[in-house]
Amino acid sequence: MTQPANAIPRAYEAGAVERRIYQNWWDSGYFAPHANPSGEPFCIVMPPPNVTGELHLGHALTASLQDALTRWHRMRGDPTLWLPGKDHAGIATQWVVERALADEGTNRHDLGRDAFEQRVWEWVERYGNTIDEQHRRLGASCDWSRLRFTLDPGPVRAVRTTFVNLFSKGLIYRHERIINWCPRCATALSDLEVDYEERDGKLYYIRYPLADRADDYVTVATTRPESMLGDTGVAVHPDDERYQDKIGRMTLLPIVGREIPVVGDPAIEIEFGTGALKVTPGHDVVDFEIGERHGLPIVNIIGFDGCITDAAGPKYAGMERFAARAAVAEELEALGLLERVEDYHHAVGQCQRCSEVVEPLISLQWFLNVGQHTDPNSIAGRAYAAVANGTIEIVPERFTRVYLNWLENIRDWCISRQLWWGHRIPVWYCADCGGFAAHVEDPTACEACGSAAIQQENDVLDTWFSSGLWPHSTLGWPEEGSDDLSEFYPNSVMETGYDILFFWVARMIMLGIENTGQIPFRSVYLHGMVLDAEGQKMSKTRGNTLDPLDLLEQYGTDALRFALTTGTAPGNNLRLSDEKLESARNFANKIWNAARFVITAIEGRNDLDDWHDLIAPEHREDRWIVGRLDALTAAVNESLAEFELGEAQQKLYDFVWNDFCDWYIEMAKVRLRDGDSGAAVTLVHVLERSLRLLHPFMPFVTEEIWQNLTSRVPAPAEGLPPSIMVADYPQVRSVRSAPDAESEMDVVMQTIRAVRNIRAQLRIPAAQRLEAAIETNGLRTVVEEEREAIRVLARVEPLRVLDGDAAQSAAGVSLVVNPLVVRLPLAGIVDLDAESQRLDQELENTRRNQERVEQLLANAKFVSKARPEVVEKERERLHSLTEQRERIEDIIAQLSA
RNA sequence: GGGCGGUUAGCUCAGAUGGUUAGAGCGUCUGCUUUACACGCAGAAGGCCGGGGGUUCGAGUCCCUCACCGCCCA
Numbered sequence: 007m008t009q010p011a012n013a014i015p016r017a018y019e020a021g022a023v024e025r026r027i028y029q030n031w032w033d034s035g036y037f038a039p040h041a042n043p044s045g046e047p048f049c050i051v052m053p054p055p056n057v058t059g060e061l062h063l064g065h066a067l068t069a070s071l072q073d074a075l076t077r078w079h080r081m082r083g084d085p086t087l088w089l090p091g092k093d094h095a096g097i098a099t100q101w102v103v104e105r106a107l108a109d110e111g112t113n114r115h116d117l118g119r120d121a122f123e124q125r126v127w128e129w130v131e132r133y134g135n136t137i138d139e140q141h142r143r144l145g146a147s148c149d150w151s152r153l154r155f156t157l158d159p160g161p162v163r164a165v166r167t168t169f170v171n172l173f174s175k176g177l178i179y180r181h182e183r184i185i186n187w188c189p190r191c192a193t194a195l196s197d198l199e200v201d202y203e204e205r206d207g208k209l210y211y212i213r214y215p216l217a218d219r220a221d222d223y224v225t226v227a228t229t230r231p232e233s234m235l236g237d238t239g240v241a242v243h244p245d246d247e248r249y250q251d252k253i254g255r256m257t258l259l260p261i262v263g264r265e266i267p268v269v270g271d272p273a274i275e276i277e278f279g280t281g282a283l284k285v286t287p288g289h290d291v292v293d294f295e296i297g298e299r300h301g302l303p304i305v306n307i308i309g310f311d312g313c314i315t316d317a318a319g320p321k322y323a324g325m326e327r328f329a330a331r332a333a334v335a336e337e338l339e340a341l342g343l344l345e346r347v348e349d350y351h352h353a354v355g356q357c358q359r360c361s362e363v364v365e366p367l368i369s370l371q372w373f374l375n376v377g378q379h380t381d382p383n384s385i386a387g388r389a390y391a392a393v394a395n396g397t398i399e400i401v402p403e404r405f406t407r408v409y410l411n412w413l414e415n416i417r418d419w420c421i422s423r424q425l426w427w428g429h430r431i432p433v434w435y436c437a438d439c440g441g442f443a444a445h446v447e448d449p450t451a452c453e454a455c456g457s458a459a460i461q462q463e464n465d466v467l468d469t470w471f472s473s474g475l476w477p478h479s480t481l482g483w484p485e486e487g488s489d490d491l492s493e494f495y496p497n498s499v500m501e502t503g504y505d506i507l508f509f510w511v512a513r514m515i516m517l518g519i520e521n522t523g524q525i526p527f528r529s530v531y532l533h534g535m536v537l538d539a540e541g542q543k544m545s546k547t548r549g550n551t552l553d554p555l556d557l558l559e560q561y562g563t564d565a566l567r568f569a570l571t572t573g574t575a576p577g578n579n580l581r582l583s584d585e586k587l588e589s590a591r592n593f594a595n596k597i598w599n600a601a602r603f604v605i606t607a608i609e610g611r612n613d614l615d616d617w618h619d620l621i622a623p624e625h626r627e628d629r630w631i632v633g634r635l636d637a638l639t640a641a642v643n644e645s646l647a648e649f650e651l652g653e654a655q656q657k658l659y660d661f662v663w664n665d666f667c668d669w670y671i672e673m674a675k676v677r678l679r680d681g682d683s684g685a686a687v688t689l690v691h692v693l694e695r696s697l698r699l700l701h702p703f704m705p706f707v708t709e710e711i712w713q714n715l716t717s718r719v720p721a722p723a724e725g726l727p728p729s730i731m732v733a734d735y736p737q738v739r740s741v742r743s744a745p746d747a748e749s750e751m752d753v754v755m756q757t758i759r760a761v762r763n764i765r766a767q768l769r770i771p772a773a774q775r776l777e778a779a780i781e782t783n784g785l786r787t788v789v790e791e792e793r794e795a796i797r798v799l800a801r802v803e804p805l806r807v808l809d810g811d812a813a814q815s816a817a818g819v820s821l822v823v824n825p826l827v828v829r830l831p832l833a834g835i836v837d838l839d840a841e842s843q844r845l846d847q848e849l850e851n852t853r854r855n856q857e858r859v860e861q862l863l864a865n866a867k868f869v870s871k872a873r874p875e876v877v878e879k880e881r882e883r884l885h886s887l888t889e890q891r892e893r894i895e896d897i898i899a900q901l902s903a
Numbered sequence: 904g905g906g907c908g909g910u911u912a913g914c915u916c917a918g919a920u921g922g923u924u925a926g927a928g929c930g931u932c933u934g935c936u937u938u939a940c941a942c943g944c945a946g947a948a949g950g951c952c953g954g955g956g957g958u959u960c961g962a963g964u965c966c967c968u969c970a971c972c973g974c975c976c977a
Contacts, residue, residue: 014939016939016940017940018942407907408907411976572917573915574917586928588928589929589942590928595940598940599942600940602940606939607939659927671939672937763945763947767946767947769934771935772935772944773935862960865960866960873922876961880922
């Protein structure tokens with residue numbers, strides 16, 4: 007139902023249209039991929055947000071970018087799939103639910119594993135859909151019928167299959183090794199899940215007396231004195247002259263009374279502390295390695311609960327580790343063995359999830375052997391090669407190096423977590439024969455001895471293990487003959503934040519190649535972080551978060567999307583401010599009002615048949631704007647192909663606001679008054695194409711206008727699609743280039759600007775009538791034909807057009823817009839002196855400019871070495887400047903005559 | 904310790920492959936109820952492109968170096 011043009015609101019009211027439009031898209035089935043043999047399948051799999059999470063600006067950014075790419079490809083006719091999903095997010099979700107339990111005064115152990123899992127599932131039911139709804143508010147055109155959850159049967163099967171395969175190859179293994187342990191979450195963490203934060207601490211200098219000479223000692227420096235309870239050695243650099251006599255001798259570990267050796271190890275930094283390092287193989291990764299090299303025993307003195315164990319002796323057993331730190335220091339002090347304590351600023355590892363200080367300790371865990379990046383057959387090696395040889399492209403390119411560096415230093419991945427929420431490791435232990443095996447399907451008996459006394463492993467897998475399968479597990483792998491898998495794998499693009507390059511992107515590449523023999527995606531597009539207006543990271547604790555839903559209510563979804571993705575380059579962080587959002591909202595409103603004008607202008611017309619293709623417009627202004635439109639179309643497509651979405655949008659903004667609204671529409675008004683039908687047709691044509699170009703970025707306002715507009719114009723012979731989102735994305739097939747129109751319009755616009763400028767300078771009110779005469783100097787036809795445009799836009803009345811060099815009184819002001827000269831007889835407003843001063847200044851500028859170009863062209867090296875077209879351009883410039891100079895000189899001569 | 908990014912207008916940022924007198928938004932100043940839009944129109948001011956050196960006919964752009972800010976890895 008079309009409303010009358012005058013009923014269209016003056017300002018774009020986003021809230022009123024968005025839900026209706028989205029519902030309509032969904033009901034029409036546009037989000038599902040549509041087969042097209044001539045298109046190339048395009049697929050983005052959405053980075054699955056945490057199932058209990060809420061949308062934040064990072065999600066809004068990622069969704070805006072993915073939706074834009076998706077809509078672009080869909081409009082190009084590619085079979086397009088944007089597959090949405092959600093992540094069970096093991097440790098994060100468990101942490102959230104455990105906190106809720108704590109508020110209720112209970113905990114997961116009281117509940118028991120089954121009840122706890124049940125409890126988490128309830129959370130998932132309750133909160134799991136909010137983020138989907140929020141994505142819909144953002145206009146995300148993903149195919150909700152394919153929504154996947156990491157704990158769905160398909161992905162579960164993918165996880166188990168992967169595990170079993172890797173287990174059978176011997177690449178997944180169980181081993182006792184030093185790992186990062188979070189005492190609060192009570193689980194092992196991977197190296198990546200530990201964040202290092204600089205903290206103020208102390209450096210304790212402790213004397214370890216020699217076992218055979220109580221008056222001699224080695225002083226060690228440590229930030230964790232309590233760990234000395236587990237020391238089994240002291241290490242110094244083998245070349246350190248201070249300790250030559252100590253290496254190989256025994257020291258007596260204070261408090262504990264254990265005799266431990268002094269060993270020489272090249273890993274020790276001579277400069278640090280005293281150059282002597284106490285070695286605690288059970289609680290430090292570096293010490294663990296030193297211990298291995300020298301066969302030092304391991305003593306575990308800190309338990310999984312973060313308390314000192316019995317192994318440290320009865321005095322400290324059971325004491326919390328930080329209490330023990332103070333107590334040990336105190337006792338050493340009392341023993342006279344604490345030499346000194348210094349303030350010391352150092353990095354402390356903490357749990358990414360709960361910020362608890364992590365404790366390195368020895369534990370039995372499951373690992374994935376990823377091998378070395380140099381081994382072309384290893385998991386890491388293949389993931390390395392895929393990026394190194396360009397099979398996978400990372401945008402922006404600089405992250406390629408970051409990715410490769412990480413793989414160069416990669417270690418085996420600790421994949422087991424002592425959590426209850428997640429993919430339980432599919433390994434069963436037999437109580438009778440002691441064997442164990444991995445299975446895709448739950449077994450009923452031990453495969454070795456047939457005993458039914460089997461029990462599944464308690465640990466679950468690192469969340470990133472299942473996310474690492476996402477590009478193929480969501481498409482049906484490992485099922486044979488999955489259509490989606492063959493159509494959309496490898497995915498086209500993986501769009502995500504650079505902060506999870508290692509966590510996720512690298513794992514997807516490793517596991518994707520491992521499982522399918524193919525790369526998971528062709529391109530990785532990394533976006534930056536959304537910061538607040540002050541450049542601070544947004545966080546709940548800082549209290550500087552902005553809720554995307556609030557912003558989209560306030561400014562409109564299109565404005566939010568535009569603000570998030572314009573004015574930033576790939577991989578760069580962006581600051582979001584009210585100003586940016588306002589500017590985007592203003593742009594949406596500008597488009598809205600331009601459309602309102604066009605719709606009003608075409609009301610009641612029946613001469614618009616050609617609007618859709620507009621192959622060869624005749625009028626200069628039409629040829630100009632259509633030429634600009636084609637150039638824009640090519641540039642936008644090019645930018646999109648290079649993932650330069652910000653640039654594409656900037657170009658659209660400039661074109662719509664400057665070329666179309668400020669110039670074309672204003673000039674068209676003049677012609678419309680004269681009943682020119684070409685202007686009306688061109689207005690519709692340019693507006694409609696601009697809407698299509700803009701649609702991937704601003705889906706709602708463009709759809710609303712597009713429906714309004716197309717319902718009022720005759721349909722082209724081939725018909726019109728029912729929605730802009732399934733219309734063709736404009737492409738330039740044969741350029742309607744118009745270089746003559748471009749340069750002629752340039753003179754016209756410059757002339758108008760020159761008059762406006764002088765008017766402002768001389769403070770002549772806009773309403774005051776201003777006579778003008780233009781000397782055409784060879785451009786008579788152009789000036790005659792654009793006379794009305796110039797007259798109205800420059801507000802000159804009357805406007806006379808003079809032949810070439812027709813002598814003219816120099817009284818007043820003369821503006822040189824080469825080759826034109828605009829005469830404004832402003833006698834009484836401008837006196838002769840002022841005008842000749844102005845002209846002298848003008849002449850000086852021109853002269854300087856001319857000299858610069860002359861010098862350039864006089865330089866033989868420039869002429870011989872620069873590209874010919876550059877030289878030619880300079881020659882033309884010189885010609886024009888010379889002409890301009892002569893004209894100014896003529897006027898000055900007339901003035902003084 | 905290694906690596907990466909940043910340093911461009913008052914503020915926030917763009918500036919393929921080196922090529923006019925370096926751009927935008929916001930802000931500032933001056934005008935304007937011009938019948939699409941004051942979420943607007945017209946005009947203006949404002950930049951040794953962080954410092955130094957180099958390559959080149961020509962450098963914001965390439966190379967070296969220094970400084971400061973931020974990030975990643977150890």
